[in-house]
Amino acid sequence: MITLNVNIDHIATIRNARGGSEPDPVAAALIAELAGATGIVCHLREDRRHIKDRDLRLLKEVVQTKLDLEMAANEEIIQIALDVVPDLVTIVPEKRQELTTEGGLDVRANRNKLRELCKQMHDKGIEVSLFVDPNEMQIEESYIVGADMVELHTGEYANAITEKDKNEQLNMLLAAAAFAHHSGLKIAAGHGLNYVNTQAICKIPNIKELSIGHSIIARAAFVGLARAVKDMLQIIQINSKT
Numbered sequence: 132m133i134t135l136n137v138n139i140d141h142i143a144t145i146r147n148a149r150g151g152s153e154p155d156p157v158a159a160a161l162i163a164e165l166a167g168a169t170g171i172v173c174h175l176r177e178d179r180r181h182i183k184d185r186d187l188r189l190l191k192e193v194v195q196t197k198l199d200l201e202m203a204a205n206e207e208i209i210q211i212a213l214d215v216v217p218d219l220v221t222i223v224p225e226k227r228q229e230l231t232t233e234g235g236l237d238v239r240a241n242r243n244k245l246r247e248l249c250k251q252m253h254d255k256g257i258e259v260s261l262f263v264d265p266n267e268m269q270i271e272e273s274y275i276v277g278a279d280m281v282e283l284h285t286g287e288y289a290n291a292i293t294e295k296d297k298n299e300q301l302n303m304l305l306a307a308a309a310f311a312h313h314s315g316l317k318i319a320a321g322h323g324l325n326y327v328n329t330q331a332i333c334k335i336p337n338i339k340e341l342s343i344g345h346s347i348i349a350r351a352a353f354v355g356l357a358r359a360v361k362d363m364l365q366i367i368q369i370n371s372k373t
């Protein structure tokens with residue numbers, strides 16, 4: 132069975148919109164685990180736009196399943212990862228202006244840096260996953276630099292509009308998963324997966340884990356909204372004088 136790692140970044144996005152402490156992504160992690168998530172993912176970005184250093188440190192304390200720290204191969208964040216020691220780091224390219232991670236890593240162009248990063252993480256017992264496009268060359272390079280896992284970027288598939296384009300992207304993911312499996316790498320997939328497009332991804336052999344954030348947090352707002360309104364109405368009714 133494929134396991135589900137839940138990305139809680141956007142609970143932090145909502146919290147940060149008001150600069151206070153609610154909703155707390157650490158509490159979200161515990162609820163996700165109670166509901167059956169097999170891992171918690173957070174992305175400590177250079178600009179700290181959602182997850183903050185405090186969140187990561189508390190997540191390390193409380194997460195009981197598996198803590199996957201998404202991060203750029205950036206010196207400051209590498210030092211934080213080595214200090215906090217999550218179970219897994221997923222290395223992504225990061226651009227300051229992007230809304231979300233826009234593409235897979237160029238592993239070949241960053242070969243030396245990534246090889247060194249894998250070694251540093253392994254010395255601390257941290258597994259390394261590289262976020263790559265479904266491209267054989269990048270997967271082979273991931274193996275060469277010493278990664279344990281690749282996370283296949285499903286963003287192009289998720290963005291495909293026509294059936295032809297979707298099928299083309301699915302076939303690329305299928306071939307990439309087979310190639311990565313053959314190379315001895317563990318395989319995850321993620322980005323842009325929702326309650327519809329995840330179905331076909333689950334049918335790809337050898338994918339073991341999915342990393343999903345936005346669609347789950349978005350659905351949580353809707354499936355929880357009616358209850359939240361009722362709770363507030365009840366408080367108003369109980370406390371109203373007239």
Ligand code: PXP
Nearest residue numbers: 232262321322323342343344345
């Ligand atoms: N995997 C990686 C490497 C990501 O960068 C992201 C976005 O933070 C995700 C998975 C989750 O993507 P989404 O929020 O679209 O589900």
